[in-house]
Amino acid sequence: xxxxxxxxxxxxxxxxxxxxxxxxxxxxxxxxxxxxxxxxxxxxxxxxxxxxxxxxxxxxxxxxxxxxxxxxxxxxxxxxxxxxxxxxxxxxxxxxxxxxxxxxxxxxxxxxxxxxxxxxxxxxxxxxxxxxxxxxxxxxxxxxxxxxxxxxxxxxxxxxxxxxxxxxxxxxxxxxx
Amino acid sequence: xxxxxxxxxxxxxxxxxxxxxxxxxxxxxxxxxxxxxxxxxxxxxxxxxxxxxxxxxxxxxxxxxxxxxxxxxxxxxxxxxxxxxxxxxxxxxxxxxxxxxxxxxxxxxxxxxxx
Numbered sequence: 001x002x003x004x005x006x007x008x009x010x011x012x013x014x015x016x017x018x019x020x021x022x023x024x025x026x027x028x029x030x031x032x033x034x035x036x037x038x039x040x041x042x043x044x045x046x047x048x049x050x051x052x053x054x055x056x057x058x059x060x061x062x063x064x065x066x067x068x069x070x071x072x073x074x075x076x077x078x079x080x081x082x083x084x085x086x087x088x089x090x091x092x093x094x095x096x097x098x099x100x101x102x103x104x105x106x107x108x109x110x111x112x113x114x115x116x117x118x119x120x121x122x123x124x125x126x127x128x129x130x131x132x133x134x135x136x137x138x139x140x141x142x143x144x145x146x147x148x149x150x151x152x153x154x155x156x157x158x159x160x161x162x163x164x165x166x167x168x169x170x171x172x173x174x175x176x177x
Numbered sequence: 178x179x180x181x182x183x184x185x186x187x188x189x190x191x192x193x194x195x196x197x198x199x200x201x202x203x204x205x206x207x208x209x210x211x212x213x214x215x216x217x218x219x220x221x222x223x224x225x226x227x228x229x230x231x232x233x234x235x236x237x238x239x240x241x242x243x244x245x246x247x248x249x250x251x252x253x254x255x256x257x258x259x260x261x262x263x264x265x266x267x268x269x270x271x272x273x274x275x276x277x278x279x280x281x282x283x284x285x286x287x288x289x290x291x292x
Contacts (some may be wrong), residue, residue, distance in 0.1 A: 004281045008274055016278045023282060114271055 014118040018102075018110035029107050031100040031118055035143040038099045042138040046101035049134055056131035057106050059092070059123070060099030060138035068093070076159055080120050083163060087171040088127040093135055095120035106131060121165035128173035178232070178243050183225040186247070190218035190225075217254055224250070 002020055004012065014031060021029040028050055032038055038060070046058040068074050080095045098118065102110070106126060109116065116122045127133050197214050200206035224231050224247055235246035 002281050002285045004277050005284075006273070006277050008277055012274050012277065015274075016281055019278055020282060020285070114274075 011117040015110060015114070015116075018107050021107050022111050026107070027104060029102045031098060031102070033098045033143075037140050037143045039139060039141070042099070042136070043101070045136045045138065046099070049136055050101055050103045053134070054132065055134045056103050057123070057126055057133045058101045059094065059097050059133065059135045060140075061092075061094035061097055061135035062138065062140050063093040064135050064137040066137070076155065079159065080162055080166070083166045084120065084124055084127075087124055087166055090127055090133065092120070092123060092133070095123060097140075099138060099140075119165075120162055121170050124166050124170040125173050128170060128175065130175045178225070178228045178247070182244060182247075183228060186221050186225040190221040193218045213258065220250075221247075 002016055004016060017031075018029060020026075028047055030043060030046070032040075032043070042060055046060055049055040049058040068078065077094065077096055081092055084090065084092045084095055096119075100118070109126065109129065109131075113125075116125065123133060194215060197206065197211045197218075201208055201211055228243065231246060232243040235243040238246065240246040240249070
């Protein structure tokens with residue numbers, strides 16, 4: 001386990017994980033929520049996509065086969081999905097999912113670009129860069145402990161942040177030659 | 178510009194200038210960071226002394242009163258300052274984060290070596 005001397009937020013935590021993966025030459029890095037929402041049994045499915053189907057980034061989605069419920073939280077998810085669709089022409093059903101698997105290419109990207117966060121706009125960036133992103137149906141539980149870092153004010157800030165980033169910054173990403 | 182405003186500007190500039198110099202002596206401010214403030218206060222003093230020229234320039238540029246021109250310059254100056262500060266803050270943030278990562282990875286590596 002790597003522990004940071006200063007708490008510097010979720011993004012920093014993910015980035016240090018990516019640096020660790022690069023340092024020890026890992027093939028796949030997995031982003032996984034520790035609050036009981038995610039089920040480790042589905043990780044195999046994500047890893048399979050990368051190993052067997054040549055996918056670069058596999059996302060565990062709740063809504064590939066199932067329908068999205070109409071709640072406030074899912075409204076935000078829908079808006080982000082629409083923005084992603086507009087900018088990349090790809091359908092990402094569960095953009096805010098925190099269960100993702102990245103291959104070497106994606107790990108390298110995380111290490112070389114400090115502005116990449118474990119958020120939907122990074123998915124847009126990666127699609128734009130030509131990485132193959134695929135969603136895999138998984139089940140998620142309600143969190144068992146801990147609280148979401150989003151409250152009313154923060155979720156508005158989050159949405160504005162994501163929309164600006166997806167529509168005006170990430171959408172102008174050029175494909176790497 | 179009214180004589181009162183000119184006096185206020187001159188006094189304000191001198192005060193900020195003195196403050197800058199004192200903070201540098203106390204080593205609470207770096208010289209390169211204070212230069213911009215000293216230059217700013219110097220320009221304000223110049224503007225309050227040569228108010229005829231400022232008035233002429235203001236009318237040429239379409240300002241209703243030379244006071245507006247003075248305020249405009251000050252606002253512009255402050256906006257640029259805030260923007261530069263923001264940029265520096267992001268830069269520092271990035272550096273601290275990388276240091277943080279470096280320390281964490283290093284500690285992890287050392288711990289594994291001990292085993």
